[in-house]
Amino acid sequence: MNRYKNYFPIMRRNSTLAYLDNAATTQKPDMVIDAVADYYRRENANPLRGLYELSQKATDAYENARKKIAEFIGAAKAQEIIYTRNASESLNLIAFSLSELLLQPDDEILISIMEHHSNMIPWQQAAKRHKAKLIYLYPNEDGIITTAELKNKISDKTKILSLTQISNVLGSEQNLKELIPIAHAHNIVVSIDGAQAIPHEKIDVSSLDCDFYSFSGHKMYAPMGIGILYGKEKYLEAMPPFLTGGEMIDYVDEQTATFAELPYKFEAGTQNVGGAVGLAAAIDFIESIGYNKIIERETELSHLAGEELSKLPYITIYGSNNFSAHHGVIAFNIENIHPHDVASLMDSGNVAIRGGHHCAQPLMRFLKCNFCCRASIAFYNDKADIKQLIEQVKYIRSYFHGVK
Incomplete structure (x- = not known):
């Protein structure tokens, strides 16, 4: 061995x-399993809500993991890191909340034919809700979306570009440093599905200048049930929440509610603190290799x-x-x-x-x-x-x- x-x-x-079968999920190393088990043995409590010591420890574990993740992917602020269950939930959040913010009838959304269903069906549904159009980009023989293909499909109605960084079937990687500036030059918001990329290479969202980046922990040696959505603060502030309930609110009366500040506006209910701890340990593991x-x-x-x-x-x-x-x-x-x-x-x-x-x-x-x-x-x-x-x-x- x-x-x-x-x-x-x-x-x-x-x-x-x-x-x-690592593109489906990776195996988990001892240090990740031990970190999760240790959290549940020593620090388990509902974070953010309790004033007692154990809850404070859970909160610290939760927020320290968020800081580590932000540093790992080059996010400007920890508040730009939203916890989800997986990349699918992250992509659904973007497709729902961003479309509410941006889309009007006859607007256009660009995605590629290579997208995983998790980055296709949410945009199909968003297009239906807003009477927008879903436009497909097609790759060359190497599985690459060329700049010519992107330029040819952009119109004055294009509002959103959502692409996988690495195809889960072809393994091809898109040249995001060429494609994203083209989109931004047309005031198009760019969302990247990074689920297949982040286990294989260093990601810097600030260098890429993408507006959103999504990934799952379980494909990068972390536990199942924890995912990440990175989003630029200006968009996250303006977008409506995806899920509602406990912890994502500021004030509630009988007929109205106001929502919590970032990142909590998008983190309704009790969160997967053990998963966040496991993801932080997986980052340590990757960096040790x-x-x-x-x-x-x-x-x-x-x-x-x-x-x-x-x-x-x-x-x-x-x-x-x-x-x-x-x-x-x-x-x-x-x-x-x-x-x-x-x-x-x-x-x-x-x-x-x-x-x-x-x-x-x-x-x-x-x-x-x-x-x-x-x-x-x-x-x-x-x-x-x-x-x-x-x-x-x-x-x-x-x-x-x-x-x-």
Whole structure:
């Protein structure tokens, strides 16, 4: 077992597991699990509301995690960090509250055909509510939205651009430093789905100059149930709340209410303090490994997986032929074998991959397939995992067709 796998109790319990479903969720290291358990053992209370010592400790844990997250992604202020359950909730919040602020009938929203359903359906619904139009951007053969494509789709009615940074199917990364200035030059508000990007590279929202950035903790070694929405203060101040209830209010009478200051206006109800603590610990874990090492290992393994799969004549790989640019995601199909069958038989060889439409059905149709297999890599994977994947692909081919 490589030393990185040794940080993860699931890997220690199953040393032959080739876990290649990291785009769905990552495994959790000891230091994250211990941080969450320690919080519940020592500091658990409802934050923000109690005047007793334990509640104050919970509040400190909650707010210190927010400060760490703000620093980690380069946000100007901790108040620009909103806790959610996951990237899906963050994206729903933006689509609902920002559309209430900006959209009028016949206005236009730009998204790409590569979007995860979490960044597509909320905008579909927003467009319906406001009688606006949803306009799609289409990628080139490498899965890239070009500046020409963006410029061609922008009109004087375009109000919002919402893009995935890295595709959860193609692994392609958009050049946001080229695309965002073009949008801003037309006074378009830009929201980025960073769920697939932040586990793989350092993110600086101030440098990107995006207006919103969303991600989930569980894809970056943190617990499930904690997500982040970063938003520029000027927009968050102006947007109406998404959820209402306890803690997000300032004053309530029988017929009206006024709302709390940022960030609490968007954090109704009892919050997932344990998840916030776990996310802060995951940031410490990532920084202890270092993004340089993460990028180096994942790039090498992406290239190896793509190269080895491409040697097999019955394999179709989706996306760029430069496998090093896949950011740990290799989507493929085995000729005449359904991806669900592939994923099921992979498990018989202790290889975990995903088979299906990957919550990206419009992209599947754009790629002229309904489903595909997806092997997704984290830095803790190694060459033995890739070898195991390739051996299992060959076995599955032989199992169905009697040939290697």
